[in-house]
Amino acid sequence: MKTIIIFYLLISNFLSTVNFKCESNHLDKSNTNTSLEIINFDNKIKGYFNDDNLEDYLIKDEKKGDKVTLSIFINNGKGYTKKATFDITNDDFESVENPLQNLFISNPKRGEILVGASCCASFKTTESCYYKFFETIDSWILYKISTATVDSDFIPTIDITYQDFSYSTDGKTRNNKSLRDKELRSLKEKNLSQLNILYKKYKDAFDNKSIGKTSGNLNFDDLAEMLTNVPLNKDNINKYNDLAYYLGLSKGGERPSIFLLKKIIDKEPSRIVAFLNLADAQWNIEQFDYAKKSYIKYNSLMKSNSKDLKKIPERVRERIK
Structure with missing residues (x-):
């Protein structure tokens, strides 16, 4: 019983922060070190998705066929403006079975959006894609992918790779080498x-x-x-x-x-x-x-x-x- 409780606590903490991979057919999407609380009411997820101090929100539509649609609404101080709409599909994940059935979104750090999925009854494997808002292009870039596996000793193995920064969520492909180099430094x-x-x-x-x-x-x-x-x-x-x-x-x-x-x-x-x-x-x-x-x-x-x-x-x- 003690082992089960320890495992539950580890997974609860792990899934609240772990990164998940995704390479979507995202269309038109448009720092503090403290993790921000995620509030989910009827598929509305609140968070700080760009670099200001105003709370934004994201709407996750229910699964329709082979995709889930996400819409981001940014707080401009007077109201909310839809900034991005993009789709998540099963093909966006490599190591997770039936990812759309196990999909979740979080705002782990200010200016970041994490789209995640987990697999298996024990939640042993997760994949992530991290999108970070860059003011210079007024959009989010898929900058980091992480794969995490909880081993039999309940200690995760986490592998992180940084992307080439060429994909941004406004649907444009850019040569962002200088931006990538600066970010990695x-x-x-x-x-x-x-x-x-x-x-x-x-x-x-x-x-x-x-x-x-x-x-x-x-x-x-x-x-x-x-x-x-x-x-x-x-x-x-x-x-x-x-x-x-x-x-x-x-x-x-x-x-x-x-x-x-x-x-x-x-x-x-x-x-x-x-x-x-x-x-x-x-x-x-x-x-x-x-x-x-x-x-x-x-x-x-x-x-x-x-x-x-x-x-x-x-x-x-x-x-x-």
């Missing part, structure tokens, strides 16, 4: 700054012995974006590893820690300490079978690399019995 700078801020925050908490009281409940999507824009390399892998270690000791930070550690191990499979940190985080959320496998791998790497076996913590020996 901005994202890289923002995420590098965020990595340094998070590292300092949790290191300071560890040093002053307040780490156990410091919330580590970081958003998986934000971590995935950070890893995409500041990818793991020999210069930053220690910082990422230390951040994951601190998160594992923080309040509620075990799952974000596992998320990072799995990426670190993918990059450097022989990183011994990562397996110990991973095992401890898994053990602390009662994923004992996964933890035992990670402890065994850590123990094996210590032996195969001729490390001092006396340095293996006693808890490892106790937990792999």
